[in-house]
Amino acid sequence: MLKNQDRRLSVAPMMDWTDRHCRAFHRALSSQALLYTEMVTAPAVIHGDRERLLGFDAVEHPVALQLGGSDPAQLAEAARIGAAFGYDEINLNVGCPSDRVQSGRFGACLMREPELVADCMVAIREAVDVPATVKCRIGVDDQDPETSLFATVDASAAVGIEVFIVHARKAWLKGLSPKENRDVPPLDYGLVRRLKRERPHLNISINGGIASLDEAEAHLDDHDGVRLDGVMLGRAAYHEPALLGQADRRIFGQGTADTDAFAALARYRPYMAARLDEGVALPAMTRHMLGLMHGRPGARAFRRILTVEALPPGAGLEVVDRAIEAVREAEARRADAA
CATH class of the missing domain: 1.20.120.1460 (Four Helix Bundle (Hemerythrin (Met), subunit A))
Structure with a gap:
């Protein structure tokens, strides 16, 4: 597994944004931040143009491939293909709220099916030697987040998954657009910290609404004896990428000058x-x-x-x-x- 320190800061998978060129650019700013691909569906990996979908430059390491899907056999095959391309991690999307994702029975709607998520993660974990990880929401629609988040995490943890990135909002699959789902549902950072407090053996990163390295550092600080393992930045890293130039020093503690x-x-x-x-x-x-x-x-x-x-x-x-x-x-x- 990637060490906790290596997960302290990551840049979120963002559709239409975090392509290979974006990742190479972000790597020019930070040598340490873990970078994620856009979500790629398992059927696309299996049947599509793999070089176009998965190709990346060696400068991007460490870089994780995020897969979308809910068929364990397909996900296992796609994960093997991704690992063969050289990705450092295979991540399952259990958080995207788009209509297309819902119709395909993956993304955030999988929060309703923790055991299926666990089956998918078993398949991915057994297919590859690199870390298999989950990125999820705290719940969807009328779910109680205190129940849904723990159910999703516990089911996958029971089959050996140790790393979870939690977007600290619900996803409303009915009535909100994907864009609105990034802003409208309220954030519950406290629930993510509670997850870490009650599951201290798991590696927990927090995502959602984090707009600066000051905020990232605050999330990584000790809160009543609880210290999160990582922070995932999304739009802040894309719209103001210069902040990544301070990350190696401020987040990873390296004795290097900031990259202007x-x-x-x-x-x-x-x-x-x-x-x-x-x-x-x-x-x-x-x-x-x-x-x-x-x-x-x-x-x-x-x-x-x-x-x-x-x-x-x-x-x-x-x-x-x-x-x-x-x-x-x-x-x-x-x-x-x-």
């Missing part, structure tokens, strides 16, 4: 160059960088250049250079004015 935005772009540059040589369009990579200069002089120009000037066919790294220069110039003007 310019250094991260320099690290990401060889990856971008290699993908451009393979025919990947520049916007596929620059779209994940738009929030990097958040709060800095020139941030608006940075976003505009990456959004507009990256679009023409053949656009290359000179566009990124112009965006960087716009920030440097704006910061120099501010310094002169001061």
Whole structure:
């Protein structure tokens, strides 16, 4: 299993966002944070274009594959395929509330079927040598979270699963959109801490509404003798990725300097160059960088250049250079004015 320290901070699986280019970019900011793929369904892994769905660059390690599904045999096969690609962890999605997921009997609706989740996890665990983990909600619809969360975790723990990432909200499968499900149901961080208190042998990470490293550090602090094992950041890491540049020092305790935005772009540059040589369009990579200069002089120009000037066919790294220069110039003007 990945050591507790290695799980202290992770970046959540986010559909349409945490693709391979996003993960390579995030790795340029933090060498330690555990990165997750977008959810990929088990049938897609088995029958689809595996290189397109699962391919990743070695720079991304440690990186986890999140699978969606509810058929143990399919999940076992998909997990074996993922492990063969080199993923460091196989994670089962027991939290996504979208209509498509519900119709396929997986995601958050599996909170109603703890024994099926356990069957799926047995199949995954027996198929691979890397950690098999669960990401879940605290419940769905009219379930009592104090019952549903413990039932889901206990069923999987009984078959040997040790690592759980808990999004500390219910999912409302009727009446709320997936977007609303990320904000509307109230957070219950206390219930996740109670889970850790009452199941201290399990590795528990918390997810949901955590907007900064200050908040992440607070969750990792001791609360009445309870210390969570990890924090998973979602939208905060995507919209303000510069915060990941402080994670190795602040969260993992490494004696290294923080990675600033310019250094991260320099690290990401060889990856971008290699993908451009393979025919990947520049916007596929620059779209994940738009929030990097958040709060800095020139941030608006940075976003505009990456959004507009990256679009023409053949656009290359000179566009990124112009965006960087716009920030440097704006910061120099501010310094002169001061």
